[in-house]
Structures are given as structure tokens and as C-alpha cells.
Amino acid sequence: MIKVEKLHKQYGGLNAVNHISFHVAEREKLVLLGTSGCGKTTTLKMINRLIEPTSGTIEINGKNVNHLNPTDLRRQIGYVIQNIGLFPHYTVEENIAVLPHLLQWNKPKIKNAVATIMERLQLPYDLYANKYPAQLSGGQQQRVGLGRALIAEPAVILMDEPFGALDPVTRATVRNEFLQMEEIQKKTAIVVTHDIQEAFEIGDRICFMDQGKIQQIGTAKEFIFHPANDFVRDFIKDQQFYLLLKSLTLNDIIHFLPQAIKKDEGMVIPLTESLYHVLDKMTSRGEDHTGWDTKNRINRQINFSSILGAIAQFKTHQSG
Amino acid sequence: MDNLQLFIDFVTLQSDKLLEQIIEHIGLTLISLFLAVVIGAPLGIFITRTKKAASWVIGVTSVFQTIPSIALLGFMIPLLGIGSEPAILALFLYALLPIVRNTFIGIEEVDSTITESAFGVGMSQFQVLTKVEIPLALPVIFGGIRTAAVINVGVATLASYIGAGGLGEFIFGGIALNNTPMILAGAIPAALLALFFDGSLAVLQRLPVQKLKWVAGIMLISCAFATAYYFWPVQQQRLKAGFEPEFMGRKDGYPNLKQVYGLDLKTVIVGPALMYKALDEHEVDVISGYSTDGRIKAMNLRVLEDDLESFPPYFVSALIRSDIITAYPEVKTALDMLSGKIDDAAMTAMNYQVDFEKKSPRDVATAFLKRLNLYKMQQGTSGSTITIGSKIFSEQYILAEMFSLMIEGNTPHKVILKNGLGGTKICFNALLAGEIDIYPEYSGTGLQVIIQPTDYVVKQLQGDKEKLFKYVANQFKLKYQIEWLPPLGFNNTYALMMREPQAANLGINSISELKSSL
Numbered sequence: 001m002i003k004v005e006k007l008h009k010q011y012g013g014l015n016a017v018n019h020i021s022f023h024v025a026e027r028e029k030l031v032l033l034g035t036s037g038c039g040k041t042t043t044l045k046m047i048n049r050l051i052e053p054t055s056g057t058i059e060i061n062g063k064n065v066n067h068l069n070p071t072d073l074r075r076q077i078g079y080v081i082q083n084i085g086l087f088p089h090y091t092v093e094e095n096i097a098v099l100p101h102l103l104q105w106n107k108p109k110i111k112n113a114v115a116t117i118m119e120r121l122q123l124p125y126d127l128y129a130n131k132y133p134a135q136l137s138g139g140q141q142q143r144v145g146l147g148r149a150l151i152a153e154p155a156v157i158l159m160d161e162p163f164g165a166l167d168p169v170t171r172a173t174v175r176n177e178f179l180q181m182e183e184i185q186k187k188t189a190i191v192v193t194h195d196i197q198e199a200f201e202i203g204d205r206i207c208f209m210d211q212g213k214i215q216q217i218g219t220a221k222e223f224i225f226h227p228a229n230d231f232v233r234d235f236i237k238d239q240q241f242y243l244l245l246k247s248l249t250l251n252d253i254i255h256f257l258p259q260a261i262k263k264d265e266g267m268v269i270p271l272t273e274s275l276y277h278v279l280d281k282m283t284s285r286g287e288d289h290t291g292w293d294t295k296n297r298i299n300r301q302i303n304f305s306s307i308l309g310a311i312a313q314f315k316t317h318q319s320g
Numbered sequence: 321m322d323n324l325q326l327f328i329d330f331v332t333l334q335s336d337k338l339l340e341q342i343i344e345h346i347g348l349t350l351i352s353l354f355l356a357v358v359i360g361a362p363l364g365i366f367i368t369r370t371k372k373a374a375s376w377v378i379g380v381t382s383v384f385q386t387i388p389s390i391a392l393l394g395f396m397i398p399l400l401g402i403g404s405e406p407a408i409l410a411l412f413l414y415a416l417l418p419i420v421r422n423t424f425i426g427i428e429e430v431d432s433t434i435t436e437s438a439f440g441v442g443m444s445q446f447q448v449l450t451k452v453e454i455p456l457a458l459p460v461i462f463g464g465i466r467t468a469a470v471i472n473v474g475v476a477t478l479a480s481y482i483g484a485g486g487l488g489e490f491i492f493g494g495i496a497l498n499n500t501p502m503i504l505a506g507a508i509p510a511a512l513l514a515l516f517f518d519g520s521l522a523v524l525q526r527l528p529v530q531k532l533k534w535v536a537g538i539m540l541i542s543c544a545f546a547t548a549y550y551f552w553p554v555q556q557q558r559l560k561a562g563f564e565p566e567f568m569g570r571k572d573g574y575p576n577l578k579q580v581y582g583l584d585l586k587t588v589i590v591g592p593a594l595m596y597k598a599l600d601e602h603e604v605d606v607i608s609g610y611s612t613d614g615r616i617k618a619m620n621l622r623v624l625e626d627d628l629e630s631f632p633p634y635f636v637s638a639l640i641r642s643d644i645i646t647a648y649p650e651v652k653t654a655l656d657m658l659s660g661k662i663d664d665a666a667m668t669a670m671n672y673q674v675d676f677e678k679k680s681p682r683d684v685a686t687a688f689l690k691r692l693n694l695y696k697m698q699q700g701t702s703g704s705t706i707t708i709g710s711k712i713f714s715e716q717y718i719l720a721e722m723f724s725l726m727i728e729g730n731t732p733h734k735v736i737l738k739n740g741l742g743g744t745k746i747c748f749n750a751l752l753a754g755e756i757d758i759y760p761e762y763s764g765t766g767l768q769v770i771i772q773p774t775d776y777v778v779k780q781l782q783g784d785k786e787k788l789f790k791y792v793a794n795q796f797k798l799k800y801q802i803e804w805l806p807p808l809g810f811n812n813t814y815a816l817m818m819r820e821p822q823a824a825n826l827g828i829n830s831i832s833e834l835k836s837s838l
């Protein structure tokens with residue numbers, strides 16, 4: 001869907017983005033992760049041509065973006081800017097409806113679309129449609145920004161720190177709601193963040209950058225079990241255990257879990273569930289469960305010690 | 321109370337004229353402002369796109385703003401003549417800077433994340449400008465327009481100096497004629513206009529952008545109408561007269577001329593400093609000057625013979641406060657030596673030397689005194705300081721220098737000159753207030769501008785310049801404790817003048833012939 005080849009951007013003597021290449025498949029969510037100033041925003045803006053690259057090519061659906069009219073290109077790509085960037089002289093409704101107006105949709109259609117997207121984003125239309133950005137909280141503004149990017153149903157969305165203005169608790173909630181949204185699941189997205197947990201939460205794959213270069217690109221598991229270099233290893237070190245629990249599912253460790261003594265006892269947990277989730281559930285509902293899936297009718301003993309043991313074995317198996 | 325009554329009487333009597341001036345004033349301000357917005361705002365926007373041009377454009381518009389208004393109006397005469405066009409151009413140039421600069425700053429200050437997100441959603445350059453940048457910069461742009469409006473209402477008063485009318489006619493006429501109600505009749509509406517423009521722009525500013533478009537449309541159309549009205553070719557008379565405000569208003573000036581000759585010229589009011597220039601540039605054909613003016617010879621002008629004796633001749637002498645005479649009688653003695661020493665020819669020649677040969681007034685005065693053996697070296701500076709003033713034309717400069725040389729040569733006092741004081745009223749008030757001690761004045765001006773007697777008295781004095789001088793001298797001593805020293809000798813009277821070739825062409829030698837040529 002999106003193909004980036006040897007993309008390069010130079011500012012004076014600084015290589016803000018240094019010959020990077022990656023692909024994003026249809027419906028895939030790629031996260032650009034890295035510390036401040038590593039070139040994430042620059043990369044994103046080159047994709048919708050807010051910045052012209054020094055060299056390199058970008059293709060979307062097989063078309064070189066340089067051969068497209070920038071305005072038309074941008075109208076087909078949802079873009080959530082790093083600092084929200086709502087229009088202060090427009091109401092919430094007018095902000096969200098900017099692109100439909102540019103595309104000259106008829107009025108009922110615009111209103112309908114705005115109301116729908118606002119409900120999805122938990123901004124009741126009647127309460128918020130006529131407010132101005134200055135009257136909203138940071139998180140509400142951010143949701144309006146999302147609404148503006150999503151309203152015209154672009155196939156591709158670029159999001160630069162879409163949850164940056166939120167406190168950690170709201171951030172997690174909004175993010176989860178966001179990931180549940182059908183509009184999002186259908187889309188090909190590149191999401192920028194400098195938060196590792198968020199990156200692992202959102203991304204099918206993660207592109208980890210430093211000083212304009214890609215250090216590693218891959219899935220969460222690849223990052224944990226096969227870090228490309230010491231720099232990557234260092235970067236994720238503090239969060240290792242959390243990331244492990246988040247990225248492993250019951251399925252991954254199923255062979256290392258002991259057989260259940262009695263069949264069909266306790267709770268049924270789908271094997272696709274992350275270990276983090278499983279442990280989370282056990283904390284609230286008590287230990288001793290059976291894990292199984294409907295196809296294979298596998299029964300396994302699931303409690304804190306069995307899981308931790310299985311993880312240890314899985315890790316030695318991976319490195320061995 | 322009395323003054324208020326005078327003011328009300330004046331306004332009632334002159335309400336037609338006042339209304340006309342207000343309309344002219346609004347017209348001048350609005351049209352120039354409109355042009356400045358139509359050109360300045362796009363220019364301001366343009367320089368946000370080409371930063372290199374920005375400092376250049378803002379620099380040039382700033383330069384316009386630093387040119388003194390009268391000078392700018394003077395520069396306009398060779399380019400556009402006199403009347404509304406040069407006035408509007410000058411006002412336009414003044415209004416340009418605040419509008420260009422504020423548009424530039426307003427747009428520059430729009431948060432870059434906002435413009436970036438506008439580009440990001442897919443707005444074109446033009447859409448970003450019209451939907452985001454301009455609306456967000458509007459308060460700042462409006463601030464510039466309001467500043468320009470207020471500046472223009474003020475500067476538009478000066479438009480009356482180049483025959484463009486407006487409330488300046490009352491203000492400067494009032495100053496020239498020492499007529500306070502007249503000054504106020506011009507100044508108060510001008511101040512109210514400034515407040516009105518500022519206020520209504522402030523109201524406009526608060527309108528939502530949608531409505532603003534309508535208002536802008538209406539403004540555009542009404543300004544187009546106003547422009548058309550202004551520049552509609554009016555039936556031109558063959559000869560056009562440019563008179564200064566004092567001549568227009570003084571009883572012994574144009575009003576008397578009209579009465580005596582039945583003359584009805586198409587007149588425009590022109591500032592005294594710009595009148596000769598306007599004649600020279602063929603902008604007007606007849607002007608009001610003084611019979612001794614050096615520019616008559618310098619510019620090759622023909623003085624029309626006053627065959628029906630409409631302009632009475634007047635004496636010239638030094639006006640001096642009585643307390644100065646008491647304290648320093650030697651000053652009076654020194655100046656009295658000039659009594660009767662300057663005849664018409666001598667004064668005209670001296671004016672010519674200054675106006676045309678560009679000699680300094682001091683050199684001309686010194687040479688003259690040397691010829692009469694009145695010149696003495698400065699005695700010293702042990703005495704007090706005497707301040708001498710003069711009005712803003714050559715003859716006054718020369719006389720002031722001459723007084724100064726006489727005092728410094730014959731007394732121990734030293735003299736400070738305060739030259740170029742605007743007009744009669746300014747000189748006279750400065751004398752009364754002790755800002756100056758002496759200045760040259762004309763008996764007719766003393767009578768008509770300062771004393772302002774009844775028609776009966778004027779009739780009594782008419783035709784007898786000695787009697788008139790005595791009357792004026794007595795009145796001044798009684799009312800103001802100011803004395804007229806014995807006349808210097810030459811007569812000075814108003815005179816109508818034309819360019820020599822044109823006058824010869826039309827065969828006009830006298831005012832009667834001027835009348836019959838119309």
C-alpha cells in the first residue's frame with residue numbers, strides 16, 4: 001500500500017531523515033517510534049508532501065506521490081498533526097467538516113457524517129458541535145482532530161502523536177476506544193509516538209528510528225527476542241517484562257503449560273488472549289483456570305506460577 | 321456662553337458650507353482609505369510570500385509616512401495638479417503603511433501549526449489564505465485600517481491647502497481670520513469623524529466573516545459611487561482662481577472684490593505657501609497675492625490693475641508690545657530710524673532678491689541698510705534678549721532681519737528670530753503671550769483680522785490710509801497694549817495676478833477686463 005524507498009531529507013548539514021525504506025501493507029498499522037528529533041514528523045510530512053524530500057521515492061497504491069497534485073493527495077490521506085492544529089475561528093462541527101466542504105458534499109450529508117463521527121469519538125453532537133476549540137479540553141480537541149482526519153474516510157491515515165495531549169489514564173482509554181473503531185481497523189495507518197508501550201499497543205509492526213535512521217523494523221516479538229542491536233536492546237530494557245506479557249499470547253506458550261488435571265474446569269480463555277490480559281483477569285477473579293480453544297479442545301493448567309514457568313521455557317527455547 | 325452663541329450662530333449660518341465640507345472630508349478619507357485597503361492588503365499578503373520584498377516594501381511605505389504632509393501635497397502639484405486627485409493620492413500614501421504592515425504582521429503571526437494543518441487537510445494555497453490566514457489575521461488587519469482611518473481624517477484637513485476642500489477650509493480659514501467659531505466648526509466635526517470611523521470599523525471587526533463579505537461588497541460599491549461623484553467632470557469655467565483662506569474670508573478680500581466688480585470666479589482654496597506653485601503649474605489662472613511680492617517678477621506674473629479700487633492700500637510697520645517700549649525705549653528709537661525709509665520699489669526688489677535670486681533675507685536686509693548708511697556692527701550682548709517673529713513669506717523674513725540688525729546695531733540687546741510663524745493669528749497671539757516681542761504687520765490686516773470692526777466703521781475709514789492707520793494704532797494700544805511704530809514707507813495691498821503670457825493672450829490688464837472676459 002505505502003512504499004518508502006531511500007527517503008532522505010537534509011536540513012543544512014543535518015540529515016533529519018537518512019535514507020530510510022519501509023513498506024506498509026493494506027490495513028496494517030505501522031508505528032514510527034523514536035526519541036525526540038529522530039525524524040518521525042519529517043518522515044510523515046514527506047508522505048503527504050508537506051515537506052519535499054531531498055531524495056528518495058514514496059509510492060501509495062503504486063503511484064509515486066510526486067506525480068500527484070499535493071492538494072489532491074492530501075485530501076485522500078487523513079492527517080492528524082502533532083499539535084492538533086484545530087482552526088480556532090471554526091466551531092467543532094466546522095473543523096470536522098473542513099474537508100467535506102472542500103469536496104463540496106451536500107449539506108445533509110456533511111451534517112450526518114459529522115454527527116456520526118462525533119458520536120464515535122464520544123463527543124455528543126448536541127453538546128459539542130457549536131463549541132469553539134478554546135472551549136474544549138486538550139483531549140476533546142485531540143478527538144476533534146481525529147474526527148477531522150477521519151471524516152472523509154481516507155484509505156490511509158497519518159497520525160503524529162495522536163494521543164500526545166492526554167494524561168496516561170485517559171490516554172489508554174481513548175486509545176483503546178480508538179483501536180476498536182471500525183473506521184480505524186479498516187485503514188492503513190502510520191502512527192508516530194515516542195511511547196514504547198503505546199507503540200506495542202497500536203502497531204502491527206514498529207519502525208524504530210534514531211537520528212534519522214531506522215534501527216529496526218518488525219513486530220513486537222521480534223523486538224523482544226531479536227533486537228537488532230544494543231541500542232534497541234537498551235531502549236526497551238526497562239519495559240522488557242511488560243512488553244513480553246503484552247506481546248505473547250497463550251498460544252505462544254501453550255506447549256510449556258502443564259496439562260489440566262480435570263477436564264473443562266474453571267474458566268475458558270481464548271488462546272489468542274495476551275498474557276497480560278490473562279494475568280490481569282486472574283488478579284481480579286482468582287487463579288486456576290483452563291485454557292482452551294474450540295477447535296483443538298486443549299486443556300491447560302493456568303495460574304501465576306504455570307505461566308511464569310512457561311514464559312521462562314519459551315525464552316530459552318527462543319534463544320536456543 | 322458668548323462664544324457658544326457665536327459658534328451656534330456660525331454653524332447655523334454656514335450649515336450648507338459645513339455639510340459640503342463634511343461630505344468632502346468623508347469622501348477624501350473614505351476613497352483614500354478604500355484605495356489603501358484594496359492595494360495595501362494584497363501588498364501585505366504578497367510580501368508574506370516573498371520575504372525578500374517585505375523589508376523593502378515596508379521601508380518604502382514608511383518613507384511616505386515620514387514626509388511632512390504639506391511637503392507631500394507640494395510634491396503632488398506638478399504630478400497631479402490641485403484638487404481631490406493629489407489629495408487622495410497623498411492620503412492614500414499615508415494610509416498605506418499601517419495597512420501593509422498590519423496585514424503582513426497579522427498573517428505572519430498566524431500559528432504555523434494551524435496553517436500546516438490547513439495544508440494537511442488538503443486546502444490549496446488560496447484556500448489556506450482566504451479560509452484560515454486572513455480570517456485569523458483580521459483583527460490585526462482591522463487595527464491597521466483603523467489607524468489609517470484616524471490618520472487620514474487628520475491629514476485630510478490639509479487637503480484644503482490644495483483646493484480639495486474638506487473641513488480644513490474652516491480650520492485654516494478660521495486660523496487665518498482669527499475666527500474661533502470657524503475653527504471649531506471645522507475641528508469638532510473632524511474629531512467626531514475620526515471617532516466615528518474608528519468606532520464603526522470596530523463594529524465591523526466584530527461581525528462574523530460571512531457578514532463582513534456583504535459589508536465589504538457594499539463598501540466597494542459605495543466607494544465606486546463616491547469616486548465617480550468626485551471625479552465627474554464638472555462644467556469648467558475658462559479661468560480658475562486659487563485664493564488663500566485669509567483672502568477668501570477677509571471683508572476687504574474676495575467678498576469686497578465680488579461686491580465692487582460683480583466678479584464671480586470659480587475659486588478653490590489653496591494654502592498661501594502653495595498658491596504661487598499652483599499658478600506656475602497652470603493649475604489655477606488667477607491668484608491673490610501682495611503687491612510687493614518678489615515672485616511677481618520671479619515668476620513673470622502680471623498684476624491686474626485694481627481699476628475700481630477694491631483693495632485699499634495699507635501701511636506696514638513693526639508691532640511691539642508697550643511693556644517692551646517702557647523697559648527698553650532704545651529699541652523703539654532704533655526701529656524708528658527705519659520710518660519711511662522703504663518705498664514700494666525697494667521692497668519689491670528685496671523680495672525679488674530673496675524669491676528669485678535665492679539670496680538670504682539677512683544679506684538682503686544688510687545690503688539695504690548699508691546703502692542707507694543705517695548699518696552698524698553689533699554693539700554687544702550685554703543687554704537683554706528681544707525676540708522678533710515673522711509670518712511665513714519672504715517680505716516678513718526680510719523685515720524681521722532688518723529690525724534685528726537695527727536693534728543689535730544701535731542697542732546693547734541681542735535678538736532671537738522666530739521666523740515662519742503660520743499666519744496673522746499665530747503671530748499676534750505669540751506677541752500677546754510674550755513669546756515674541758516684535759513682528760512686522762500690515763494695517764489692513766490689523767483692522768480686518770484682529771479688530772474686526774463693524775461695516776460702519778470700515779466705511780468711515782475707507783480710502784484714507786492715514787486715518788485707518790491711526791484708528792488701528794489707537795485700538796491696539798487701548799485693547800492690547802500693543803503699539804504700531806511709524807510706517808516703514810511702502811504700501812502693501814492685495815493684488816490679483818495671472819501668468820503674464822496668458823494675461824497677454826487674453827488681453828487682460830485689469831480686474832474689470834478679467835470680469836468681462838469670463
Ligand SMILES: Nc1ncnc2c1ncn2[C@@H]1O[C@H](COP(=O)(O)OP(=O)(O)OP(=O)(O)O)[C@@H](O)[C@H]1O
Pocket residue numbers: 011014016034035036037038039040041042043082194
Ligand atoms: N524546518 C527545519 N529546518 C531545520 N531543521 C529541521 C526542520 N524541521 C525539523 N528539523 C530538524 O530535523 C530533525 C527531525 O525533526 P522531526 O520534527 O522530524 O523530529 P521528531 O522525530 O518528530 O521529534 P518529536 O518527537 O520531538 O516531534 C530535528 O533535529 C529537527 O531539529
Ligand SMILES: [Mg+2]
Pocket residue numbers: 040041042082160
Ligand atoms: Mg514530531
